[in-house]
Amino acid sequence: MLRNYFKVAWRNIIRQKTYSILNIAGLSIAMASSILILLWVQNELSYDRFHRNSEQLYRLICSAGDFRAAVSPAGMGSGLQAEMPEIEASLRLSKSSTHLFEAGGNKFEEKRVFFADSNFLQFFSFDLLQGNAKTAMRDPGGILLTEEMAEKYYGTEPALGKIIRINNKENFIVAGILATSPSNSHLQFDFIIPMAALAKSNYDLRNNVWDRFNFYTYLQFNKNSSSVDIQNHIPRIQQIYKRHNSDGKIDFQLQPLTSIHLHSDLQIDVPGHGNIQYVNIFFIVALFIIAVGCINFMNLSTAHSARRTKEVGMRKVVGATRFQLVGQFLSEALIVSFISLLIAVGVVYLFMPVFNTLTEKKLAVHLQDGDLLIKLVGIAFITGIISGSYPALFLSGFRPVSVLKGKFTFAGGSLLFRNGLVIAQFVVAIVLLIGTAVVYNQMNFIKNKNLGFEKSNLLYTPMTGDLWSKLAVYKDALRQNPLTSNFSVISELPAALISGTIDVEWEGRDPNSQVVIPSIDVDENFIDVFKMKILTGRSFSAAFKGDSSNYMINEKAMQVMGMNAGNAVGKRISFGGTKGTIIGVVKDFNFKSLQYVIEPLVLRLNKWGGLVMVRTQPDNTEATIKVLEGINQELNPAYPFTYHFFDKNLDDLYRSEQQMGRIFNLFAALAIFISCLGLYGLSAFMAEQRTKEIGVRKVLGASVTGVVALLSKDFLRLVLIAIVIASPIAWYTMNRWLQSFAYKIDIQWWLFVLASLLTISIAMLTVSYQSIKAALMNPVKSLRSE
Structure with missing residues (x-):
């Protein structure tokens, strides 16, 4: 019996080539996408589990x-x-x-x-x-x-x-x-x-x-x-x-x-952590994409069921039970599913290098791994059962008498279910599309946000080896060349400061308060090189010898200390046990990633060195690098010269978010593509079912435009319903994601309009091909049998 099931199933797959290709293509792409995501998820969840204890x-x-x-x-x-x-x-x-x-x-x-x-x-x-x-x-x-x-x-x-x-x-x-x-x-x-x-x-x-x-x-x-x-x-x-x-x-x-890897929102941590929120999001995305593929199969199977009503009727007349018919149709679904799995594995192998580049991972598929094989077979089996279950139950429920007399008509429930599946497909695609737009806009906001200083045209080189003991000579060499004269020596980058202390005292401080205040050591040029603004007072200056024991603070520190712009300058504070006077207040600037609000900050006069930050002149970056290299080779020949761009360091703070955006882009596009495959198949079937109706309408004077609109409006209605359902889901999901940023965009209404218009355009283009093809058909051919 099983042999007969698979033989008939294979014949049906071969006979209906277009329908089979659409089904297999949709499932293959969905499986390949889900396998890639699940490999990434599995890798993220496996961190540090290889240790014995x-x-x-x-x-x-x-x-x-x-x-x-x-x-x-x-x-x-x-x-x-x-x-x-x-x-x-x-x-x-x-x-x-x-x-x-x-x-x-x-x-x-x-x-x-x-x-x-x-x-x-x-x-x-x-x-x-x-x-x-x-x-x-x-x-x-x-x-x-x-x-x-x-x-x-x-x-x-x-x-x-x-x-x-x-x-x-x-x-x-x-x-x-x-x-x-x-x-x-x-x-x-x-x-x-x-x-x-x-x-x-x-x-x-x-x-x-x-x-x-x-x-x-x-x-x-x-x-x-x-x-x-x-x-x-x-x-x-x-x-x-x-x-x-x-x-x-x-x-x-x-x-x-x-x-540690997925649950560390900690400061002063080792770099390279993941985010459990992203793991959860992409695991759900994997399930959604495989669901979209299954929905395609269900939709096309139920839509093409009219072609198999007589087969079902004959099987029932000769004694086939409903259980046997269900087995027959599930066998077909499983064959399609396993064929799709084989193709999906090939697609995964082909695109793994691209996906690894996208995610900055070293993922691989090892088919000799028994656990992986079991998981892949399990995915194919479950996909086949889920995608084939409704068509099997639907087709096996036909009444043989009605079918064989030619009086069988599709129940409204079948059409309603099919429409519901199309809506579900596009809900997933639209949510991913809106998510992509929100991630892109947030990253663009971060890129263009005013951080309180000018971040472009800044490069830096670490002070290593002999440069520490030759600081005065080094500074003189930098000043003498106009390409490097605009420089500042700072202790660390104002991008992700990790130093901080609670040992800070000021007049009127609440003894029960517990405030961690970061600090950075800067020189007299810091404010000018970074193009920051002084709110009140002055910056450090070589003209004031006492500045070695003085401090500058930011606006936030001024507020925490209960001061204002009118009285902050001249106040005494103690930082790390060293007493000094506030000489100036710098306007707030972001010295950590935008996931953190601006914290109080103390600036001290740099006495040791650290990094030399140079603001380059436009179009003279390469020449500036050569000058810096020459100075370093002369004063510090035992160390290789290295340099870095400050804006690159800022971009690296949001690497995981950028990865998330790229992955969203890819899988949103794939979800829409899979949905359109199903839409294409359904539109072809609907056009075929209404061939005679179209012929009659054309004979009575209907235009091509009118016929296309007639065939397209039902699908347009489904996409509009999907937009209404998807929009609040997308808003809630992406609003939750944005909460991880202290500085974030507001989700604008036009993002939803843009995603909706794009989805409608893609859906209508997909449907229009079959609609136009049907509308242009000669009515004589479609009505000849009448």
Whole structure:
């Protein structure tokens, strides 16, 4: 019986080529799209689960009021472990830093460098390809590097035991070669250096401080601790912290290692995190797109059911039960589904490189993976059952007597259901289209928003090596060339400031207030180079020797401190224990991403260096870079010259949002395309069903335009209903997404009008081809049989 089912099913697929092609094309594209999205979703959800004890590993994070950060004090990890037997191990990790490495005749600056405690390889499950995991991190003079870095610096020569020089100062011995950090790890590194090496010069490490937050702390709880038990330890952690630092009003939380990638809206965190909101959105998008493909199948199957009524009638007359007929039609749906799956897998292989570029991932389909095969077969089976269920039940319900007498007519319920499916298709497409428009406008708003300074034509180069000790000579060299004379030396970029302290005092401060105030060290040229505005007072000046102990603040800090533009200048404040006077108030500017509101900020006179920011002259950027390179090579020949564009750093703050926008663009287009495939098939069927009616109308004088309008108006009505349903859904969804930004657009009505007009235009173009074709047909041919 099954053999007969599949034989008849295959014959029907071959006989109705156009209908089959439309069905298979729609399902193939829908499956391929969903497989790509689900691979991305699976990758996002898999972060850090490869560690042996991933369920027992937690990161210690803190908050001070609304300021939430991923860092904690250097002494806290070992201190908690000593007092809490539930903690089996603790690990400290530094923030990533940039260092100059030299080995094998190769010399490069590397950014993904971390210092870690000696139990790094026991705590995490990163693969050590060469070296001894137990001893590799015990020697302060040892270093771990990834396989990729070993090849970069040593080529084909064995790197283990070789010397690598850092910052032209210290020699380290390669103690181990690590596999490249897995792409689904929240820690992405190239070099791991023992924390003992940093402890030689780091105050926090030498003194095991509890009041300075500069390290990431990870804790491993024992196997008997459930997630609920672990979270119940937080009050005890608070108590222990209070005993060591009674002045700080800090709250601590324990963040599961497996939640770091998708649930970290924290400041001072490692870069590259995802967003659980985006994972949920795209998982729903994947379901919607596969649903659109299934709807296509249902629609076309029920629309073409008139051609198979006599087949159903004959089968019932010769004894076929409804169950057998359902099996017959489900078999056809499953064959179409599995053919579509084979094509979809081929499409996924073909477009995987493009999708990886789009998402900045390294996803792959491994068909030898049994779990993946089961999932793919499951997708095809469920898709076939869902898409074939209604047509099977509908077709198997025909009454044989009515069918064979030629008196069978389609019930209104069938037409209503089919129209409902078309509406559902276009609701999905319109929601995605409006979502694309909102994301694009938000990104455009971010790109063009006035941040309080002029961000274009700014490039910067880090002050490394000998430049620190030659600061005065370096500044003189920059001043002497008109291409580089407009410069400022700052401690860090005013794009994503990570420094901050609660140790700030001012007159009238509420002793119970807990305000984290970031700071940046700037020089006398900072305001002019960034083209900022002084609200009151003045900027730092070389003419005032006392400015080394003075401060500037922003408007927000002035408001928090209870001051105004008339009385702020001259007020005394203490920042980090250093007392000084406010000499000026700068107009507020965004020094973090637009997902954060502007915070209070203190500006101090730069005494150390950091980054040299140069405002280039229009059309002279390349020449300016060459001048900078020449100055650096003369004063700092041991370090390679590097430079970066400031606006590129600003763009990088919104990389995940930009990715979301690109993915939305792609899948909105695909959803509309799949919907139009079904619309094309339905319009062809409706035109065929009304051939004689069209012939009669033309004989009676109907114009081509009138016939096209007649055939198109029903579909137009369905699209308009879809627009009415989709608009509030899209508004609610995108308004929720915009809440993650402190500065955002208002969703304008014209976005909905534009998306609606575009959808109507595409739908009408799709329908018009068949309508015009039917309207132009010679009525003699259609009426000949009469």
